[in-house]
Amino acid sequence: SDEAVEATIGALRRFLSIATGYGVERVAAIATSAVRDAENGRQFCDRVRRELSLDVEVIAPDEEARLAFLSVARAFDVTGREVAVADIGGGSTEVILASSGLVDQIYTTPLGAVRVAEKCGVTGACSPKQMVRLRKYVDRVLKRDVGKPPFVPSMFYGTGGTFTALAAMIMAREGQAGHPMWGFRVTGAQIRHLVSDLAKLPLEKRRKIAGLNPARADIIVSGLVIIERIMRHLHVNVVQVHTRGVRDGLLLEMVQTAQGTTS
Numbered sequence: 001s002d003e004a005v006e007a008t009i010g011a012l013r014r015f016l017s018i019a020t021g022y023g024v025e026r027v028a029a030i031a032t033s034a035v036r037d038a039e040n041g042r043q044f045c046d047r048v049r050r051e052l053s054l055d056v057e058v059i060a061p062d063e064e065a066r067l068a069f070l071s072v073a074r075a076f077d078v079t080g081r082e083v084a085v086a087d088i089g090g091g092s093t094e095v096i097l098a099s100s101g102l103v104d105q106i107y108t109t110p111l112g113a114v115r116v117a118e119k120c121g122v123t124g125a126c127s128p129k130q131m132v133r134l135r136k137y138v139d140r141v142l143k144r145d146v147g148k149p150p151f152v153p154s155m156f157y158g159t160g161g162t163f164t165a166l167a168a169m170i171m172a173r174e175g176q177a178g179h180p181m182w183g184f185r186v187t188g189a190q191i192r193h194l195v196s197d198l199a200k201l202p203l204e205k206r207r208k209i210a211g212l213n214p215a216r217a218d219i220i221v222s223g224l225v226i227i228e229r230i231m232r233h234l235h236v237n238v239v240q241v242h243t244r245g246v247r248d249g250l251l252l253e254m255v256q257t258a259q260g261t262t263s
Contacts, residue, residue: 004034005044012052026258028250029056032064033091033112061108065094067249072157072242073101074252075182084153086230087245088160090114090219093226095146095234097153109145111138113162113223123218126199134222138229149234156236159245161216162223167241168211169194177211182243188231191239195224 012029019027029048035041036058045056059067068087072078078101085096091112097105117123120134158166167181170190198206199221207214216223231239 005040005047008044009048009051012048012054016052016054026254027054028254029054030246030250031056031058032246033061033089033115036061037091061092061094062106064089064092064246065096065106065108066103067246067253068094068159069096069098069103070249070252071244071246072159073098074248075242075244076155076157076240078155081154082151083155083157084149084234084236085157085159085242086163086227088113088158088162088223088226093230095230097149097151099151105150107146109141111141111226113219113226116226117219117222120222122199122221123203125202126221131195131199131225134225135229138226139233142229142233146233152235156231156234156239157242158227158239159242161213162220162227163239163241164243165212165216165220166191166194166224166227166239167243169209170211172210181241184241185238186241188228188237191224191228191231195221195228198224 016027031041031045035044035056038044041058045058048054048056065087069085072085078098080100082097082099085098087094087096089112091110091114093109093111095107095109096103116134116138120130120137122130122134126134164181166186167184168177170186171177171179171181171184198209203217206212206217206220209217212220227239231237
């Protein structure tokens with residue numbers, strides 16, 4: 001929308017101003033599902049280039065997943081293990097299966113927290129019937145786009161704002177607010193209880209939940225259900241939260257490229 005374009009260009013302008021203030025010599029900008037799927041995505045990128053002298057690279061879902069896994073593999077010891085990573089964004093969710101630090105499979109789904117919330121009408125208080133429909137929809141998409149996983153992961157890692165919001169809310173409930181979220185583990189039962197509590201609340205009350213950014217209140221139920229159903233689909237009961245993700249993966253790649261150039 002025009003409003004989203006203006007808001008995004010404003011944010012990019014502020015980012016560039018901050019980077020300039022720090023004397024940053026190299027800046028990279030990538031766009032994911034929202035721009036990838038938008039009819040006017042190319043026009044948006046052209047306008048950013050014209051007004052900000054910034055080239056935006058619209059990356060493919062597989063590249064998005066690869067960068068997310070790069071970040072996870074740098075932060076956790078995944079050698080000799082079969083693991084899964086889910087990167088939940090606003091418009092899509094990528095599920096990555098990896099063995100011994102190498103990516104085996106990448107699955108791309110349209111299960112973004114914003115997209116699902118709007119499609120299933122679960123932005124406000126949700127009735128039991130709405131929750132049943134929401135879960136069935138997510139299950140259908142996972143069955144279609146992911147299918148039967150080739151193995152049961154020994155660990156499941158989550159990246160993206162929905163996972164950090166999940167950790168913050170659970171930590172607030174357990175009196176751990178303010179502690180580091182990186183590596184925090186959440187069980188399937190904790191997620192189900194949290195979803196049940198949040199789904200009953202109207203937006204006004206949901207915005208006041210400890211640990212939840214009020215701006216995320218309208219999409220948090222859909223995001224948490226996506227996590228819940230992915231865990232069910234992969235037959236895992238614990239998710240370990242990674243506070244970084246695609247952006248961190250891009251930064252790591254930029255550092256590796258720079259080091260390769262200098263050497």
